[in-house]
Amino acid sequence: MYKEELLQKAKTSRPAVTVFGLGGAGCNIATWIADKKLTGGRIVAANTDASHLVSMTRADKIMLLGEKLCKGHGCGGYPERGAEAAKENISEIKQELEGTNLLFLVAGLGGGSGTGAMPVVAAAGREAGALTIACVTIPFTIEMSRREKARDAIKSLAEVCDSIVVIDNSKLREVAGNLPLKDALAVANALVGSFVKNLTDTITQPSLVNLDYADLRAVMERGGIASIGIGEGDGVNRVQKAVSQALGTPLLDIMDISTAYGVLIHIVGGEDMTLDEVAIAGELIMDKVPNTKRVIWGAKVDQNLTGAVRVMAVLTGVTCPFIGEVATKKETARIPKEVIKPLREAMEQMAQAQEIPKSTGEKQSRMEIIKKAAVFSKER
Numbered sequence: 001m002y003k004e005e006l007l008q009k010a011k012t013s014r015p016a017v018t019v020f021g022l023g024g025a026g027c028n029i030a031t032w033i034a035d036k037k038l039t040g041g042r043i044v045a046a047n048t049d050a051s052h053l054v055s056m057t058r059a060d061k062i063m064l065l066g067e068k069l070c071k072g073h074g075c076g077g078y079p080e081r082g083a084e085a086a087k088e089n090i091s092e093i094k095q096e097l098e099g100t101n102l103l104f105l106v107a108g109l110g111g112g113s114g115t116g117a118m119p120v121v122a123a124a125g126r127e128a129g130a131l132t133i134a135c136v137t138i139p140f141t142i143e144m145s146r147r148e149k150a151r152d153a154i155k156s157l158a159e160v161c162d163s164i165v166v167i168d169n170s171k172l173r174e175v176a177g178n179l180p181l182k183d184a185l186a187v188a189n190a191l192v193g194s195f196v197k198n199l200t201d202t203i204t205q206p207s208l209v210n211l212d213y214a215d216l217r218a219v220m221e222r223g224g225i226a227s228i229g230i231g232e233g234d235g236v237n238r239v240q241k242a243v244s245q246a247l248g249t250p251l252l253d254i255m256d257i258s259t260a261y262g263v264l265i266h267i268v269g270g271e272d273m274t275l276d277e278v279a280i281a282g283e284l285i286m287d288k289v290p291n292t293k294r295v296i297w298g299a300k301v302d303q304n305l306t307g308a309v310r311v312m313a314v315l316t317g318v319t320c321p322f323i324g325e326v327a328t329k330k331e332t333a334r335i336p337k338e339v340i341k342p343l344r345e346a347m348e349q350m351a352q353a354q355e356i357p358k359s360t361g362e363k364q365s366r367m368e369i370i371k372k373a374a375v376f377s378k379e380r
Contacts, residue, residue, distance in 0.1 A: 015101035015213040017041035017200050018130070020121055023082070023114025024049065025137065025189065026107035027057045032193040034058045040204025041104075044096055046121075048085045048113045049074040061096060065089050065117060075112040079149055082116020093124050101213060102203075103130040104196045105161070108188075110139040110146030115153045122160040131217050134164045135192045138322070141170045147322075154225075154323050163223035163316050166323070167191055167251040174249045191251065195228060198266055198312065202298045209278070211266075211298040219262035219294045223316030225323060227252040234308040239277045242311040243284040254318040261317020262294035269299075270306030281311055289315065 019041055021030025030045040035058065046063040047053050050072030053062050064072060066085020075081035086093065097103065103125040107114030118134060125132040134157050139146040157164050167188055176187040202211045220226075231245025247257065267273075267281050278299045286295065294316075 015203060016099050017102045017104070017204065018097060018100040019043045019104045019106065019196055019200070020096075020125075021045045021057075021059065022105065022107040022117045022121065023047055023111055024052055024056075024108070025111075026105075026114045026118075027052060027059075029106045029135075029189045029193050029196075030059050031057055032189050033197050036193065036197055038197055039201055041200045046086075046089070046093075046117065047074075048072070048082065063089060063092060063096075065113065075116070077112040079112055079116035079153065082111075082113040083120055084116075085113065086117035086120035090120065090124065093121055094128065097125055097128045097130065100125065100128055100130040102200075102216070103128075103132045104200075105132065105134045106136070106192055106196065107134075108137045108139075109150035109153045110143065111149075115149055118153065119156040119160055122157055126160050126162075131213075131221060132161050133220055134161045135167075135195060136164065137167045137169055137188050137192065139169055151323060158224065163220040163226045165192075165195060165226045165228055165314065166320070167228065168253060168322070171249070171251045171253065191228070191230065194230075195312070195314070198268075198300075199264075202266065202300060207298055207300040209297065209299040211264075211296055215296040216264070219264050219296050219314075219316055223262055225252075225318055225320055226314055226316040227254050227257075227318050227320070229313045229315075230310065232308055232310045238309045239281050239311075240284065242309050243281055243313075246311045246313045247285065247288055250315070252318075252320055253322060254315070254320050257315055257318065258289055258291060259318065260289050260292050260315035262315075263289050263292050263296075264312075264314040264316070265295070265297035266312040266314075267297070267299045267309065268302050268305060268312075269309040271301060271303060272306055273299075273301065273309060277309060281309070285311075285313055 017040060019030060019033060021027045024047060027045045027047050030043050034043050043059040044061040044063060045053065045057040045059040046065050048065045048070040050064055053064060066088045069081065069085050069088055075085055105118050105122055107118050109115045122132050122134060138150040154164060169188055172184050172188055176184045203213055203216060227250045229246040229250040231242040233239060233241025263285065265282055265285055267278055282297055
């Protein structure tokens with residue numbers, strides 16, 4: 001195969017990613033992602049409130065939901081009206097999802113538009129054959145009525161989504177407790193936005209250790225409820241600090257992290273981040289979830305993080321007291337026996353690859369070694 005053919009093949013095989021922001025909070029998150037210059041993905045923002053769409057959203061596509069039903073005035077906090085509004089636009093929604101391989105749905109649950117529309121859009125995504133991941137925030141504990149709406153929405157989403165990444169606003173006190181309310185809520189939006197952007201960038205752009213679409217599907221497909229934890233450390237033992245924070249303050253109250261069905265690990269550091277530190281981060285997390293069989297990981301260099309390391313850990317198939325148990329639809333019959341290459345061995349191979357000179361004649365062999373090293377915990 002000629003180089004030109006290979007480049008064209010790589011371009012066409014890149015997964016098509018769509019980010020769908022729904023409702024007021026979802027559109028705010030979509031705007032945050034757009035401002036951070038999402039690469040490799042398309043952003044759609046949809047709401048029943050016309051004025052919010054015009055003033056807040058910078059997306060590739062803006063969609064006014066339920067124009068006939070809501071007349072651009074919103075849906076008054078009623079999820080039923082939000083669902084009907086989405087159904088009014090179902091043909092347009094399906095058109096936007098054509099050819100999508102990976103669909104991220106983002107919203108703040110507990111209101112009307114995002115809460116009601118998300119299951120409708122998720123069902124359309126699944127119908128289109130996309131890996132469908134909902135990324136949502138749920139209201140504070142004192143907002144009893146809104147939390148009840150959020151709980152019902154999550155149970156509906158569980159029927160049509162592969163995974164639902166949930167961030168509980170009440171848990172923000174542990175990471176942003178001293179911030180003013182508006183700033184704390186902005187942190188929640190940034191956390192959801194960071195999760196979506198990091199994954200999209202990592203599976204569509206070259207990284208130190210790439211995640212690909214098949215890897216992501218292995219962990220997130222039929223993954224049920226997912227919890228996310230993010231930690232950052234600097235100075236001595238910075239990796240241990242970051243991992244401890246990520247696992248010690250998950251943004252959803254879960255019963256036991258060791259029962260997680262799948263684990264996604266994303267590590268970001270500056271130019272000074274070493275392969276040994278990447279290996280240690282993965283090993284520390286795996287020690288906490290020894291029973292999981294589905295693990296994927298990626299590592300990326302960010303020049304702005306020199307001197308620090310940031311770790312994101314996503315645990316799928318967990319049980320949350322607030323939501324109740326949502327069955328993880330494991331398809332064990334499709335999973336053959338596997339031999340998992342230890343992370344340390346993989347890192348050693350990558351270290352060997354780095355020692356090979358970067359001359360033109362040896363680039364291909366160097367890349368082959370790196371590719372072989374990056375098969376840690378992939379299911380065949």
